[in-house]
Amino acid sequence: MxxxxxxxxxxxxxxxxxxxxxxxxxxxxxxxxxxxxxxxxxxxxxxxxxxxxxxxxxxxxxxxxxxxxxxxxxxxxxxxxxxxxxxxxxxxxxxxxxxxxxxxxxxxxxxxxxxxxxxxxxxxxEEERQAPEGEEQSPKDEKFEMVQYLNEKYGYFKYDPKDDPDKLGDKPFTIRPDGVLVLKHKEKGIYIPFFLELERSYQTKQTTIQKLERYNLYCQYRLFEEKHRGYDYPVTPPRILFISCNEKGTDRLLDHSKGIDTSDTAGVLFGDFEDIIKNPYGKIFHAKGSKDPEQLYSLVDKIES
CATH class of the missing domain: 1.10.10.10 (Winged helix-like DNA-binding domain superfamily/Winged helix DNA-binding domain)
Known part of the structure; x- marks a missing residue:
């Protein structure tokens, strides 16, 4: 057998x-x-x-x-x-x-x-980390590259005046971005964080306002410098990116943000998910405070107010 x-x-x-x-x-x-x-x-x-x-x-x-x-x-x-x-x-x-x-x-x-x-x-x-054999690897953008990504856990930051020897503020608050992109300017060697807020379908106006107010305090107190330990690099003030899955969502978020002080941030942009996937560094974003509401900006453009 x-x-x-x-x-x-x-x-x-x-x-x-x-x-x-x-x-x-x-x-x-x-x-x-x-x-x-x-x-x-x-x-x-x-x-x-x-x-x-x-x-x-x-x-x-x-x-x-x-x-x-x-x-x-x-x-x-x-x-x-x-x-x-x-x-x-x-x-x-x-x-x-x-x-x-x-x-x-x-x-x-x-x-x-x-x-x-x-x-x-x-x-x-994100830059290509492992290009297929025989394929030339080219940068996604000539001036900028993504060098770090913080998920929600590492992007989270809590400010409590009881734990702050500098007593920057008298009220505690937290920020919880969905994610944080850190881009490096290749020539200048500076690192810019972008806080991602991917719109949830039923987000209320009050929620949007609270997020913007807390982000502005975070920047006003310059908590991105030493207190926020999530960054691998010394970063500049962050810019906020609200991402919507449809055009109506972008219009709604723009409307929610009117009149909210965000002067201490590096700006607030509003874009469409599909546009970001297709052309992440293109002129695809509306900007809060722009003198021309119809003008589109790239991720890193100066906002003309």
């Missing part, structure tokens, strides 16, 4: 791009296959990506689940990826730290969708 041979699956050998995938999952919580196509496994086919992802999941590096596609009303859903236990250990070995929960997959579909949109915003500004 012939001896039956059992099939032994070969352990996956992690590549640099797999590690980037895990690191991005740690920073962004959730990713989809569209992000993987553009920013991690660029130049590879979808079938290849699905096979690679399946191998990572089988070994516990990642976990996957399905969420409804919110802008469709026909019951469609999509795969979403989150960090797995083995992937978390790999991230810890790469970063030297870990603050992560395995049950992140229990978040609501709205939260997952919000984080997926943020991941694509970050990806649109």
């Amino acid at each position: 012939s001896e039956s041979k059992s099939k032994v699956s070969k352990s996956i050998l992690l590549q640099r791009r797999d590690q980037l995938f895990l690191l991005d999952l740690y920073d962004l919580q959730f990713l989809d296959v569209e992000y993987l196509e553009k920013h991690i496994y660029k130049g590879n086919s979808k079938p290849y990506i699905y096979r690679r992802v399946k191998g990572l999941e089988e070994e516990g590096y990642i976990q996957s689940f399905r969420v409804p596609i919110l802008h469709l009303n026909n019951g469609q859903s999509k795969n979403v990826y989150a960090l797995g236990k083995k992937g978390a250990r790999e991230v810890q070995s790469l970063r030297g730290e870990l603050d992560w929960r395995y049950d992140v997959v229990t978040r609501t579909p709205s939260h997952v969708h919000h984080q997926l949109l943020l991941s694509h915003v970050r990806g649109s500004y």
